[in-house]
Amino acid sequence: MATAETDLAAELARIKQARVVKSFCYTCPWQCPTEVYVRDGRIVYHKGNARAPNNIGSRCAKGMASWWVTEDPDRLKYPMLRTNPKGEPGRFRRASWDEALDFIAGKLAGIKEQWGPEAVAFTCHHDPNTVFYWHLLRDLYGSPNMYTHTSGCEQDRRSACLTLFGHVFPMHDFINSRYVILWGMNNLGANQGLWESRELIEAKKRGCKLVVVDPNFTETAQKADEWLPIRPGADGALALAMCHVIIEGDLFDRDFVSRHCEGFDGFREHLRERGYTPEWAEPITGIEAGRIRRIAREFATTKPAMSAIFKGSGYYTNGADAGRACYLLDAICGEVDKPGNLVLKDWAPLGAPVEIPEDAKAAPSKDPLHVAMGYPLAPDLPNSRLPDAVIDGNPYPVKGLFVQSSNPVMSDPNRDRVKEMFAHLELAVTCELFMSETALESDVVLPETSFYEQAEIRQGMWKGPEVVLCQPAVERVGEAKPAYEIVKALAEKMGFGRYFPYEKWEDWGELVMKDVPMSLDELKEQGFWAGEMRYHRVPEGLPTPSGKIEIRSKQYEDAGFEPYPVWSERSVKPDADFPLQLTHSKLSMHCNIITQNNPLLMEICGENWVEINRADAAKYGIEDGGYVIVESPKDRIRILARVVEGLVPGCVSVRHGHGFGHWAMGSVARGRGAHSNNLMETHTSPVTGANCYNECKVRVYPAQVRADSRPRRR
Amino acid sequence: MQHGFYFDHTRCVKCHACEIACKSWNEVEVGPRWREVVKIESGTFPDVRAMNVSMACMHCGDAPCRSACPVTAITKRAEDGIVVVDPDKCIGCGFCTWACPFNAPQLSAAAGKMEKCNFCQTPGRERPLHLPRACEEICPTGAIRSGPMTELARLGRESAAARLGSMQGLPGLMIQAQQSFGSGGAD
Numbered sequence: 001m002a003t004a005e006t007d008l009a010a011e012l013a014r015i016k017q018a019r020v021v022k023s024f025c026y027t028c029p030w031q032c033p034t035e036v037y038v039r040d041g042r043i044v045y046h047k048g049n050a051r052a053p054n055n056i057g058s059r060c061a062k063g064m065a066s067w068w069v070t071e072d073p074d075r076l077k078y079p080m081l082r083t084n085p086k087g088e089p090g091r092f093r094r095a096s097w098d099e100a101l102d103f104i105a106g107k108l109a110g111i112k113e114q115w116g117p118e119a120v121a122f123t124c125h126h127d128p129n130t131v132f133y134w135h136l137l138r139d140l141y142g143s144p145n146m147y148t149h150t151s152g153c154e155q156d157r158r159s160a161c162l163t164l165f166g167h168v169f170p171m172h173d174f175i176n177s178r179y180v181i182l183w184g185m186n187n188l189g190a191n192q193g194l195w196e197s198r199e200l201i202e203a204k205k206r207g208c209k210l211v212v213v214d215p216n217f218t219e220t221a222q223k224a225d226e227w228l229p230i231r232p233g234a235d236g237a238l239a240l241a242m243c244h245v246i247i248e249g250d251l252f253d254r255d256f257v258s259r260h261c262e263g264f265d266g267f268r269e270h271l272r273e274r275g276y277t278p279e280w281a282e283p284i285t286g287i288e289a290g291r292i293r294r295i296a297r298e299f300a301t302t303k304p305a306m307s308a309i310f311k312g313s314g315y316y317t318n319g320a321d322a323g324r325a326c327y328l329l330d331a332i333c334g335e336v337d338k339p340g341n342l343v344l345k346d347w348a349p350l351g352a353p354v355e356i357p358e359d360a361k362a363a364p365s366k367d368p369l370h371v372a373m374g375y376p377l378a379p380d381l382p383n384s385r386l387p388d389a390v391i392d393g394n395p396y397p398v399k400g401l402f403v404q405s406s407n408p409v410m411s412d413p414n415r416d417r418v419k420e421m422f423a424h425l426e427l428a429v430t431c432e433l434f435m436s437e438t439a440l441e442s443d444v445v446l447p448e449t450s451f452y453e454q455a456e457i458r459q460g461m462w463k464g465p466e467v468v469l470c471q472p473a474v475e476r477v478g479e480a481k482p483a484y485e486i487v488k489a490l491a492e493k494m495g496f497g498r499y500f501p502y503e504k505w506e507d508w509g510e511l512v513m514k515d516v517p518m519s520l521d522e523l524k525e526q527g528f529w530a531g532e533m534r535y536h537r538v539p540e541g542l543p544t545p546s547g548k549i550e551i552r553s554k555q556y557e558d559a560g561f562e563p564y565p566v567w568s569e570r571s572v573k574p575d576a577d578f579p580l581q582l583t584h585s586k587l588s589m590h591c592n593i594i595t596q597n598n599p600l601l602m603e604i605c606g607e608n609w610v611e612i613n614r615a616d617a618a619k620y621g622i623e624d625g626g627y628v629i630v631e632s633p634k635d636r637i638r639i640l641a642r643v644v645e646g647l648v649p650g651c652v653s654v655r656h657g658h659g660f661g662h663w664a665m666g667s668v669a670r671g672r673g674a675h676s677n678n679l680m681e682t683h684t685s686p687v688t689g690a691n692c693y694n695e696c697k698v699r700v701y702p703a704q705v706r707a708d709s710r711p712r713r714r
Numbered sequence: 715m716q717h718g719f720y721f722d723h724t725r726c727v728k729c730h731a732c733e734i735a736c737k738s739w740n741e742v743e744v745g746p747r748w749r750e751v752v753k754i755e756s757g758t759f760p761d762v763r764a765m766n767v768s769m770a771c772m773h774c775g776d777a778p779c780r781s782a783c784p785v786t787a788i789t790k791r792a793e794d795g796i797v798v799v800d801p802d803k804c805i806g807c808g809f810c811t812w813a814c815p816f817n818a819p820q821l822s823a824a825a826g827k828m829e830k831c832n833f834c835q836t837p838g839r840e841r842p843l844h845l846p847r848a849c850e851e852i853c854p855t856g857a858i859r860s861g862p863m864t865e866l867a868r869l870g871r872e873s874a875a876a877r878l879g880s881m882q883g884l885p886g887l888m889i890q891a892q893q894s895f896g897s898g899g900a901d
Contacts, residue, residue, distance in 0.1 A: 008845065008846075011845060012845075015841065044741070045738055045739055046738070047735075047852060048852070058852055058853060059731055059735070060854060061730040061734045063731075064738055064852060065734045065738075067738070188727040198856065201725050201727070201856075217762045219727050222763075222766075223724075223727070229759070588728065588729045589729070599744045600737060600744060603744050603747070613759060614759070615759070644755070645757060645758050645759045645762045646755070646759065649759070
C-alpha cells in the first residue's frame with residue numbers, strides 16, 4: 001500500500017501516458033495544490049499535490065470534476081457586445097477584443113468625466129488575478145471601490161476577526177484541539193480546506209470532543225459528539241450565556257485576559273447588567289439552561305479548545321455580534337493562536353505583479369462606497385446596498401460596474417432589485433467563463449480563461465505561510481484570455497499601457513515572487529511554497545487599536561456601535577400566514593453558482609431541495625420526494641422537498657439556495673432546481689453590511705395544490 | 715490473495731470525491747456509477763444519527779453476479795480475487811444487476827454493456843496493486859483503503875481480523891465499526 005509519493009506521480013503519469021503539471025485548483029477559494037495529468041492537450045486525470053500540506057494528494061468532488069470546464073461546449077469563446085436595450089433579456093453579437101475594449105475604455109472615460117472615477121465599482125467572487133484589474137481601475141483610473149464578494153459569504157466572521165484579533169482570516173488548528181465548538185459552520189459538508197476536514201476527523205479519532213451548534217443536522221453535526229439544534233438566528237444568545245457561565249464560574253484564563261485582552265472587566269459587568277444567563281438564553285435558543293452550563297464548563301476546562309464560526313450566524317441581521325460572542329469564548333479562555341486554537345495565520349511575502357510609481361497613482365477624492373454608505377466596519381462592499389447607489393445615487397452615483405467570475409444577479413438577495421440595478425448602469429462589464437445570468441444583464445461580456453488555461457500566484461490557504469501556483473495546463477478555449485492579458489490590453493486603450501510591461505506571465509511572476517524564498521522556476525516544479533507554521537502573534541501584539549484582543553472594541557465604539565456584543569433579535573420572524581423561517585445550507589458537491597453546468601457533479605446532485613422537519617411536514621401535508629411551493633410575502637418557488645428529522649421544527653432549509661435554478665449559464669445547468677434568492681427582501685447587517693439570506697419567512701405547501709386556493713397575500 | 719476495500723465510515727464526510735476519482739481514472743462517462751456514496755439516517759429529532767457509506771463492487775468471494783451471468787462474461791481473477799467483466803462477452807442482459815445485493819453492476823446505456831468497479835484494472839490504465847486505488851488516493855479523510863484482505867484486517871479491530879481470517883465467500887469489504895456517533899439531547 002505504501003509508495004513514495006514522488007514515485008506515485010511518475011508511475012501514474014506513465015500509466016496514463018501523460019505529463020504532470022503542478023498547479024492549484026480554483027474551483028473554490030481554498031485553492032488546493034494539484035497535479036494535472038495532461039495527454040495530447042487533454043486533462044486525463046488529476047489529483048492533489050502529494051507534498052502540499054493543504055490536501056496531501058487528496059481532492060474534493062468539485063475539484064476532481066473541474067477538468068470538465070476545459071471541454072465544456074457552453075464556455076464563452078468570444079467577447080460579446082449587447083445589441084438590445086437594458087432591462088430586456090440580453091441579446092449579444094460577437095465582437096473583436098479590440099472593439100470590446102475600445103467600447104469599455106470609451107465608457108470609462110465618459111463616466112470619469114461626468115461622475116468621477118469612484119462611479120466605477122468592481123466586484124468578484126473567485127478572484128483569479130483580480131489584482132490586475134485593481135491596479136488599473138484603482139491605482140491608475142482612481143476608483144476606491146474595488147471589492148470582492150464577502151458580504152454574500154463570511155462578512156460577519158471577517159469583521160469579528162478584524163475587530164477582535166486584527167486578522168482577516170484565521171485558520172483552524174483542529175489537529176491539536178481537545179474540544180471544538182462549531183457554530184453554523186459545516187466545514188465537513190461544504191468542504192472548506194481539505195486539511196481542515198482531515199485534521200478535524202483525526203482529532204476526533206484522538207478523542208477531541210466536537211459540538212456543532214446549527215439548526216441543521218449537517219454533515220459536520222453528523223460527526224459531532226453533540227448536536228445543539230439551536231433555533232435560527234440565536235447563536236449570539238447562546239454564546240453570551242456561555243461567556244456568562246465561564247466568567248461567573250471563574251473558569252476563564254485570568255493571566256491571558258489580563259495580559260492580552262482589552263476590556264475584560266467591563267465585559268463581565270456588561271454580561272451581568274444585561275442578564276445574559278443560561279436561563280435567559282434557554283427560551284431564545286431552545287437549548288436547556290443546564291446543557292448550556294455543562295457545555296460552557298466543558299469548553300472552559302478542556303484545553304486546548306476552539307470556538308469557531310463561518311457563515312451561518314451571519315445570515316441574520318444580528319450576526320455581527322453573534323460572531324464576536326462566539327470568538328469571545330476563545331478570548332476569555334485564553335484559546336487564541338496557540339496549538340489547537342484559531343490560528344492567526346502568517347501570510348507569504350508576495351509582491352505586486354506590476355510596479356506603479358506612487359506619483360502615477362490617482363488619489364481618490366471620495367470615501368469608498370462602504371464607508372460612504374455608513375458601514376465603516378464592513379470588510380467588503382455591502383453588496384445588497386449597491387443597487388441603492390446605482391438606482392438612487394445613494395450615497396453617491398455608481399454608473400459603471402465590473403463583475404469578474406461572479407454572478408450577483410443570482411448570488412445576491414432580492415433578485416428583482418439586482419436586475420433592476422443592471423438596467424440603470426451605463427457600463428456593465430462581466431468577465432466570465434459562461435454567459436451567466438449576470439452576463440445577460442451586461443453591456444459587454446469578456447471571455448476569461450479557466451484556471452487550467454492561465455497562470456496565477458496566490459496566498460495559499462493552509463495554516464502556515466504559503467504560496468500556491470497555477471500554470472497553464474491546456475490550450476485556451478476560443479479567444480478567451482486571462483485577466484493579466486485583458487488588463488494589459490485595456491490599459492493600453494486607456495493610456496496606461498506602460499505600467500503593464502510584461503510580455504509573458506513569468507515576467508510578472510518573477511516580481512510577485514521576488515521576496516519569497518523560492519525561485520519562480522522551482523515554484524513551477526513544486527507547485528507551492530510553504531513556510532514555517534508558527535503560533536506567535538498574540539504575545540507579539542496584534543494590529544488592533546490597543547495591540548490586544550479587543551473584547552471591548554474601540555472600532556465598534558468609534559463607529560457608533562456597542563463596544564461589547566449585545567443580543568438583538570433577528571429582523572424577520574414567522575407569523576400565522578408565513579409560519580416557517582427560511583434558512584440555507586450548502587452542499588459538498590457543488591460550489592456556489594459555478595458548478596451546475598458540470599454533468600459529472602449534476603449526476604451526483606442535479607437539483608437542490610428544501611428540507612422540512614417531519615412534524616412540520618405532517619402539519620402542512622408535505623411528502624418526502626414531492627414538489628412543494630415555498631412562498632414568501634415577496635415571491636414563490638417550486639422545489640423538491642425532503643422530509644427530515646435533522647432540522648429544528650419551525651424552519652425550512654434550502655440546500656444550496658442560490659446555486660440552482662439557472663436560466664442562463666449553460667445547457668446542463670439551465671432549468672435544474674430552484675433559485676431561492678428572490679424570496680427575501682433586502683436585509684443588510686447594520687454593522688457589517690452582510691447579506692442576510694435567512695431573514696425571510698415562508699409557507700410551504702404541496703405543488704399540486706393550486707396557489708389561488710391558499711390564503712391571499714397581504 | 716483476495717484484495718478488497720476497507721471503509722471507515724467514521725471518516726467519510728460524504729463529499730463524493732471518490733466517485734469522481736473513479737470516473738476520472740477509469741474514464742467512465744456520465745451514467746454508470748461504479749462507486750456511490752449513500753447516507754443512512756435514523757432516529758427522531760433531536761436524537762438523529764447518520765452514517766455515510768461509499769459503495770462499489772465488493773469483489774465477493776462467491777460472486778452472485780458471476781453465477782447469474784448467462785454468457786460467463788464475469789470472472790474472478792485467481793491471483794487477486796478481483797471480479798471483472800469481459801465487455802466482448804457481455805450481452806447487457808442485466809441479470810447480474812438483479813443478482814448483486816449491493817447494486818454494483820451498472821448498465822451503460824451508451825455501450826449496452828454492464829460495467830463496474832474493477833479495482834482500477836481498466837485495460838490500458840491498470841493500476842498496479844501496490845498503488846492506492848483512485849478512490850483511495852483522492853479521499854480527503856482517508857476513509858477508503860485497499861489491499862490484500864489479510865493486511866486490511868490489521869486496520870480493523872482484532873475481533874474483525876479473526877473473522878476475516880476465515881472469509882470464504884464473503885464480500886471483500888471491511889467496514890469500521892463505530893462505538894458512538896452524533897446525537898443530540900445528551901442531557
